[in-house]
Amino acid sequence: MSHLIEMAGISKAFGGSVALRDVSLALEPGTVHALMGENGAGKSTLMKILAGVHQPDSGEIRKAGRTVSFSNPRAALEAGISTVFQELSLLPNMTIAENMFLGREPAGHLGGIDRRRMREETKGALDRLGLTLDPDTLVSELSIAERQFVEIAHGIDADADVFILDEPTAALNVADVAVLNRHIRALRDAGKAIVYISHRMDEIFAICDVVTVLKDGQLIGTRPLSEMMPGSLIAMMVGRELEDLFPERGDGEGAPALSVSDLRLQQDSKPFSFTVRRGEIVGFAGLEGQGQQKALRALVGQFAPVEGVVSRRGETIRLPMAKESGVRRWQALGGAFVPEDRKDEGLFLGHAIGQNIVAALHAGRPPLAAAKRYGALVSETMRRLNVKASGPSVPVGALSGGNQQKVLLGRYLATDADLLLIEEPTRGVDVGAKAEIYRILHDFAQAGGAVIVLSRETVELIGLCDRLYVIHGNTVVSEMQAAVATEHGILDAALSA
Incomplete structure (x- = not known):
């Protein structure tokens, strides 16, 4: 030929x-x-x-x-x-x-x-x-x-x-x-x-x-x-x-980091409840577009459900949450939200790595407070996450997809956040960088943090998570341990619903 x-x-x-x-x-x-x-x-x-x-x-x-x-x-x-x-x-x-x-x-x-x-x-x-x-x-x-x-x-x-x-x-x-x-x-x-x-x-x-x-x-x-x-x-x-890409699972036996009860995403959908514990990575699985993203974004005011109650750090919040203040209120409760679209919703591509990492720290300070220097924190975050760049002044837009994702994660790991909501953690990321991101999320959970993750890749959810909620028709239809879950079992649970 x-x-x-x-x-x-x-x-x-x-x-x-x-x-x-x-x-x-x-x-x-x-x-x-x-x-x-x-x-x-x-x-x-x-x-x-x-x-x-x-x-x-x-x-x-x-x-x-x-x-x-x-x-x-x-x-x-x-x-x-x-x-x-x-x-x-x-x-x-x-x-x-x-x-x-x-x-x-x-x-x-x-x-x-x-x-x-x-x-x-x-x-x-x-x-x-x-x-x-x-x-x-x-x-x-x-x-x-x-x-x-x-x-x-x-x-x-x-x-x-x-x-x-x-x-x-x-x-x-x-x-x-x-x-x-x-x-x-x-x-x-x-x-x-x-x-x-x-x-x-x-x-x-x-x-x-x-x-x-x-x-x-x-x-x-x-x-x-x-x-x-x-x-x-x-x-x-x-x-x-x-199988070598995923770190060993944690025990996920900590105290509840988040409890959500009676969450009704739409008028015609059934309410459901879920929890995530310290030391645990929980995944929302199922067919595309069945309410996984709505459930996650309802927690930060980026989607307005009909009703629901969130319990977090001893505080109770009734949903829906105001869109204008939702993300900041979540951050005040020690939470972090990493959106799927890191380029349009997450990163400031024209700004330096260092500026992107400290953005959440500056956002949490009073408007007239004197600026603080975070040089040592930026350097330590880049080292810990293995961000491949010549230095913190490199524009984020010049980095590979995997390094951009690590910078976005670094922004929240540099704060005191202990609960991470993350959409598509390895979208557009190569196999080697995927393994690094899995390690970062695993280490965060092992240090007492909690993670809720969305992914279109079912194999990723099974390998990364400790527990899975299968969502279909805007409600939870099954809960399963990821260690024994299969792609077929998840699909069967979704379609049986």
């Missing part, structure tokens, strides 16, 4: 840091090619070279046997290479249609922009992905999942031979992933080559044909996925098996 694209002997350095060293990659028509490795392995750099964002220091790119070079992303797109990067590139103050046609706006009869054609073609592109969005909607009004799908629609709508999808499902639910996979398979069947970058093992084995693994900027190998198992692929990436 002839190669559609071949990258041969690619090397790239940024200053004194070598990002890629003599890496080769061949993409065949009609295949979905997984590109895997820990953050910093060189995946994004390799794809940005193929997309015309960076130029290689050495090596060459051949398309259908001819040597090509792309001076910029437009040149790559014109050569048939479409890219959807993990960092969404949509402009929030423009409509979906304006984003879809940015830089290639069609001209009307009188020389102006043909906005009617833009709307019609955008609607067609969205319809093909099963989206019913209005093309005139501002991107700022879309959810994270909707923005991701618009980005994907933009890439798929291009008449390209090669599609690069970098973490395309990080913010998508199960139904949306199924729609995306259907379109990926259609592109594959049409003879296209798709590069698929993801940290989710189930996706890789469900959609991909071949896998290439990079580590520390070097090629480890390329193998057919039919010859691999998740454990062997993880071992190829980091030298550890799947």
Whole structure:
């Protein structure tokens, strides 16, 4: 089979840091090619070279046997290479249609922009992905999942031979992933080559044909996925098996850190109660969108349930809680909330690591209090969480996903918080960083803290947690010990309800 694209002997350095060293990659028509490795392995750099964002220091790119070079992303797109990067590139103050046609706006009869054609073609592109969005909607009004799908629609709508999808499902639910996979398979069947970058093992084995693994900027190998198992692929990436990622469970026998009783999320849903003890990690499991996030966010005023009573540190709070003051009231009770969307809801990307870590400490001080210096605390937090950066002045936006997540966790671990609510703790994070984050949460619990965690990855909940509440139809339908839980058992509990 002839190669559609071949990258041969690619090397790239940024200053004194070598990002890629003599890496080769061949993409065949009609295949979905997984590109895997820990953050910093060189995946994004390799794809940005193929997309015309960076130029290689050495090596060459051949398309259908001819040597090509792309001076910029437009040149790559014109050569048939479409890219959807993990960092969404949509402009929030423009409509979906304006984003879809940015830089290639069609001209009307009188020389102006043909906005009617833009709307019609955008609607067609969205319809093909099963989206019913209005093309005139501002991107700022879309959810994270909707923005991701618009980005994907933009890439798929291009008449390209090669599609690069970098973490395309990080913010998508199960139904949306199924729609995306259907379109990926259609592109594959049409003879296209798709590069698929993801940290989710189930996706890789469900959609991909071949896998290439990079580590520390070097090629480890390329193998057919039919010859691999998740454990062997993880071992190829980091030298550890799947079960070695999770720390040993704690005993979770401490006093209650939080009790929630008679929580009714909606008028037509059954009330339920739950507790979490000191030293315990509790997970909310079940099918996507069944009320797990509502239950968690009700505790910090980011969702308004019908009713409920929260008992915490001897104080009783009746829900719903005011949205404007919910998070601050939670912090005053020694709680911390880590949202799923660390970039929009969690971190100040343009600010330094140190500023992000101490943000919660400053927020808890009186408005006119003199500023305090937290240099030693920042350094200790970075050391304890193994944040990989040259120093606390590095902007958080320049860090890998795993290090960004550790900085966000560090913000609350630097306070006196002893109860942590965390959504998607390892979203967009590589396997090595996942293990570190699991250790951080485990150590927090072992030191007397308590954790409630949400995750779309059932294997993660089973491996990380001590106890699970299965939520379905906005109520708890089952409680189980994670040590004996299985994916099948959780699904059966949810569907039986």
